[in-house]
Amino acid sequence: MxxxxxxxxxxxxxxxxxxxxxxxxxxxxxxxxxxxxxxxxxxxxxxxxxxxxxxxxxxxxxxxxxxxxxxxxxxxxxxxxxxxxxxxxxxxxxxxxxxxxxxxxxxxxxxxxxxxxxxxxxxxxxxxxxxxxxxxxxxxxxxxxxxxxxxxxxxxxxxxxxxxxxxxxxxxxxxxxxxxxxxxxxxxxxxxxxxxxxxxxxxxxxxxxxxxxxxxxxxxxxxxxxxxxxxxxxxxxxxxxxxxxxxxxxxxxxxxxxxxxxxxxxxxxxxxxxxxxxxxxxxxxxxxxFVIKSEIGEMPQEKRVRFANDYKIPQNYIEVLLSDKKRSEYFDKLAELDKKYSIGLNTIANLMVNKNLDQEYPEPELFIKKLLEITKKDYSTTDENTNAVYEVLHEFPKAVSDYNSGKGAVIGFLVGMVQKKLGGKGNPKVITDMLILNLKSPK
Amino acid sequence: MLYNSEDLLNMIHLTKSDILHLAKLSGLTLTEKEVKELSYDLSSVITFFEELKETNTKNILPTSQTTGLENITRADKIDTNQTLSLEDVMYNANDNKNNLFKVPIILKK
Known part of the structure; x- marks a missing residue:
């Protein structure tokens, strides 16, 4: 043969x-x-x-x-x-x-x-x-x-x-x-x-x-x-x-x-x-x-590379999201919103690919809102957050004065300290907002 | 059409298979007699065009256009005024069924 x-x-x-x-x-x-x-x-x-x-x-x-x-x-x-x-x-x-x-x-x-x-x-x-x-x-x-x-x-x-x-x-x-x-x-x-x-x-x-x-x-x-x-x-x-x-x-x-x-x-x-x-x-x-070329927009291969580099989500998720242009654009919007909420792009991609959650929420904002509701339980309560923030602000006066004199980066340290008190259960976005609010308020 | 002997000598000769090939391309069925006649007639037409070979085309670019126009296009719009009524569409049709043109079978399975 x-x-x-x-x-x-x-x-x-x-x-x-x-x-x-x-x-x-x-x-x-x-x-x-x-x-x-x-x-x-x-x-x-x-x-x-x-x-x-x-x-x-x-x-x-x-x-x-x-x-x-x-x-x-x-x-x-x-x-x-x-x-x-x-x-x-x-x-x-x-x-x-x-x-x-x-x-x-x-x-x-x-x-x-x-x-x-x-x-x-x-x-x-x-x-x-x-x-x-x-x-x-x-x-x-x-x-x-x-x-x-x-x-x-x-x-x-x-x-x-x-x-x-x-x-x-x-x-x-x-x-x-x-x-x-x-x-x-x-x-x-x-x-x-x-x-x-x-x-x-x-x-x-x-x-x-x-x-x-x-x-x-x-x-x-x-x-x-x-x-x-x-x-x-x-x-x-x-x-x-x-x-x-x-x-x-x-x-x-x-x-x-x-x-x-x-x-x-x-x-x-x-x-x-x-x-x-x-x-x-x-x-x-x-x-x-040249004009026609400029009208082409992002092609699937470019998007594939960008999703892998910027979002670092698994290849099989990328392929599913890519296969529908609108869905991939929807994911882009979610990724942008998630910069505020830090839910995590793997979690988001997973809920789209395996649970089709995006089909239920035509608006990416509502998708995120729903996700926050689902994941909220795992976060510390507002009372716990308030206490932890109060304690940290009093335990680290140096960091507070650094921040007030313009060293904005010190916020990361303060968030870390609050998280330590909360056992890592704090919502980073919520804590950050709470810290900034309290730092800026007159003493 | 009659040819004299000199014409026949100088003529390009299309063979029977040339004629049958052309007939097939044109969807024509020809009788033996027609094949014979056409091979003379078409041969003489082609011989006549041979005269073009005498023209000097050394510095002439081939062209398929004489107007000098380029990039003639229309906008992508529907104009229903151009659309024909079913009555007009079927006016010359030999046969139709449910507003479809009906023709002898094309592809036998």
Whole structure:
């Protein structure tokens, strides 16, 4: 038995959440809408209709590119990609060929491995086809609400050598897209779609294989993981038997957990790309790119590092908080508030991650208030505090006069002495406030 | 269309498989006779375009645009005035079901 290394590349489609479509002013919110109610001559592909590019969609793609360390092509254009299929009645898709908006991106995995992004381009989504069979025979039904919605496509180099890296990468991409706010990247609703191409090379041989299997129409990370694992085994078995793996497109059978051939005969693709004559090209000034870059904000990886450095909470907590941008921002607010209350960020993170306490309190202030109530019992009573503070102020007149002559740092010493009397049960915030109040009051 | 013998000698010849490939890309079904006719007709069209090779393009940059315009975009706004009524959408459809276009089966399972 030979050992093989998988060679995997990905194509990810992201449907942008612009309000209108890519090349016309129809609504782009097509999910669960009455069929064919959001269409016009342009997105129906009627002759003579003119495409008019959506500025926000272009900015979104540039943002995505800059957030993934890509280079923006300062001169770019749209091209026509031709193929005959009823989801695209004008027989071509407006896409990008040799000058995509972004190229040569990079994403680092936790292992330190770098995945190279070949390109990120913008195109129009196609109509939605459904296939039926009844007493009248077999037929397909077409809804054009999705036709013309802005669709961003990212293509990686075949840099992946194992399935775990693929899943980690895709989750990070999904997170980046959501942080940028350019798409919901919801796989169940089809706003994030995955395709993988996979082949195997012998372990001792670094030459790329002479075939590749495309895995298409997979709508969850879990199914992709299963499909890839199944494919790796299937191809290894074939290669070990000395059988050449046929180049083809395969789908995933969710019931059997296997892949199946979708097309036996693969014809060489012949898209006859040429520049879209109806859309003038794009030239991006450095300043324009700079402004977009400045709008990006903190990306998940930066937040991951900041949370680890500043908050020193466990890695698994960080990942849970990060996975939802709003939640991570909520935690930021709690951390800020906790500077006053010193409840402890581990305690706070734990109550969010394991008890979902943040779901009950939309306002971070109320969350903290609740926490103080819970933890209050453990603190000394007001009477105990008053006595301890009174005693300390009388036992350490030197510290008191130091403080009054401007040596503010001595407060730490006094708090420590009070805590000593209270057996460490005092609320630091309460004691500090009480000390300051008494120090400042006239004798 | 008739060709004289000199035309035929200088002509680029598209083969039968070229024509069948083009027909497939265009979604056309051709009879044997049509394949033959088209291979002559398309060959002559391409031969005609060969004349362009005589043009000196040494210092000419390729272009796909003539207007000189750049960065033409629209704001991301919905304009429902552009949206067609269902009646208009289905006006030329051969067949429809529940306001969906109905076409012969595309993908056989």
């Amino acid at each position: 030979n050992k093989y290394i998988p060679v995997i590349g990905l194509e990810v489609h992201i449907e942008l959440s612009t309000v209108s479509k890519m090349f016309c002013s129809c609504s782009a919110l097509h999910f669960a809408k009455e069929p064919n109610t959001q269409v016009c001559p342009t997105c129906l592909g009627l002759p003579g209709a003119m495409p008019y590019p959506n500025k926000i969609a272009i900015k979104d793609v540039l943002k995505f590119g800059l957030a993934t360390n890509s280079k923006v092509n300062k001169f770019s254009k749209f091209d026509r990609k031709h193929y005959m299929y009823p989801d695209l009645p004008k027989s071509y898709q407006i896409s990008q060929y040799d000058l995509p908006f972004c190229i040569n991106g990079k994403i680092s995995l936790k292992s330190g491995k770098t995945i190279n992004l070949r390109r990120i381009h913008l195109e129009e989504d196609t109509a939605k086809l459904q296939h039926y069979e009844d007493e009248t025979g077999q037929y397909s039904l077409i809804d054009f609400n999705r036709s013309g919605v802005a669709l961003c496509e990212m293509v990686t180099e075949p840099d992946f050598e194992n399935v775990d890296d693929v899943i980690e990468f895709l989750k990070e991409i999904q997170l980046i897209v959501r942080y940028l706010g350019i798409s919901q990247a919801d796989m169940e609703k089809g706003s994030m779609r995955l395709e993988a191409n996979l082949s195997l090379r012998p372990e001792k041989d670094s030459i790329l294989p002479d075939y590749k299997i495309e895995l298409k129409n997979i709508n969850s990370f879990r199914f992709l993981e299963k499909a890839l694992n199944y494919e790796i085994q299937r191809q290894a078995d074939l290669l070990n038997k000395g059988v050449k793996v046929a180049q083809e497109t395969r789908g995933f059978d969710q019931l059997k957990n296997t892949t199946f051939s979708q097309r036996i005969k693969e014809e060489a693709q012949d898209y006859r790309y040429f520049p879209e004559p109806d859309i003038p090209p794009f030239r991006f000034e450095d300043k324009f790119i």
